[in-house]
Amino acid sequence: MTILITGATGHLGGAIVAALQQRQPISNLTLGVHNLAHATKYQQAGFQLRQIDFHNETTLQQAFQDIDLLIYVPSKSHDSFSRVTELEHVITAAKASHVPHLLAMGFMADQANNPFDLSAFYGYLPRRLASSGLHYTILRNALYADPLAPYLPELIDRGHVIYPVGEQALSFISLADSAEAFATVATTPALLEDGRTYTLTQSQAYTMPALAEVLSTVSSHPINYEPVTLAEFEALYDADHEGHMLASMYAGGAMGLLDEVTTDYETITGHPATDLTTFLQREWSNKH
Structure with missing residues (x-):
């Protein structure tokens, strides 16, 4: 079975590659990969690399062969139009190359x-795949828990969480757990169900x-909850021009749209996802 993973040099893509290595030669x-220079470690480890440009169908067709x-x-783009394109x-x-099955990353x-700035793309993804004629499965992630660990020092200094979501709740998954689910579904025919969304x-x-x-x-420091406004949050975290995108995501959270909880992860892997406290304690102790 030949599996091609896009975004292999990114956070989730790299974690999926690592998880698949435990299951496949x-x-x-x-x-x-878009930039072969960023994949030197994979090349040295013996992986086959194929250069792709998401906006060049010729390179994609060549990469998707066999x-x-x-x-x-x-x-990682910040607007739905780019991602839809x-x-x-x-x-x-994928259709031109006769790809038998596509396993896609979604988001709740x-x-x-x-x-949320990217909700149009994530809503378009399942609908477009359903009309594409391709066989597909979607793994729809909750919020990544991983950014919370490096964010902790700032929260300790502030003394409070500032996410502008009011009384609503947020649901999380770690990159490692998401990657395990991807690798398990990819290598288990019974889970790789056509049209299924987990x-x-x-x-x-x-x-x-x-x-x-x-x-x-986790931090052994008192941290409470004092939210800022959406506008304040956007201004605080706009150094990489991501402020509006992040604020728009928490605007969805304030509407109760990011609190979904399912047992799909356990259905896939046979065990629960790592709980937030355990995950953060491990990450925090590794850094301190």
Whole structure:
């Protein structure tokens, strides 16, 4: 079975590659990368690399030749138009290359009324795949838990969580757990069900006071909840021009659109996802 993973040099893509290595020989794994210079470690480890440009269907068709499964991790762009255009090129190339099955990354902020900047793309993804004629499966992630660990020093200094979501809750999954689910579905025919969507979450969602309590326990510092406004949050975290995108995501959270909890992860792997406290304690102790 030949599996091609896009975004292999990114956070989730790299974690999926690592998880697949536990289940498949390297000879079965092909990595689609935009910049080959960023994949030197993979090349040295013996992986086959194929250069791709999401906006060039010719390179995509060449990369998608003779593969059994395409794991599509979207590129990191901040607007839905770019990602929808990218997806259209992926679908066209996958059909031209006769890709048997596509396993795609989704995100739970995909509701029709969600103000998140990328919700249009994540809502478009399942609908477009359903009309594409391709065989596909979608793994729909909750919020990544991983950024909370490096964010902790700032929260300790502030003394409070500032996410502008009011009384609503947020649901999380770690990159490692998401990657395990991707690798398990990719290598288990019974789970790689055509048209199936799984939603990957931990076993509970957290209100902001509950999240603050977890962060206090992990850091051994008192942290409470004092939200800022959406405009203030956008201004605080706009150094990389991501402020509006992040604020729009938490605007969806304030509407109760990011609190979904499912048992899909346990269905896939046979065990619950790592709970938030355990995950953060491990990450925090590794750094300190």
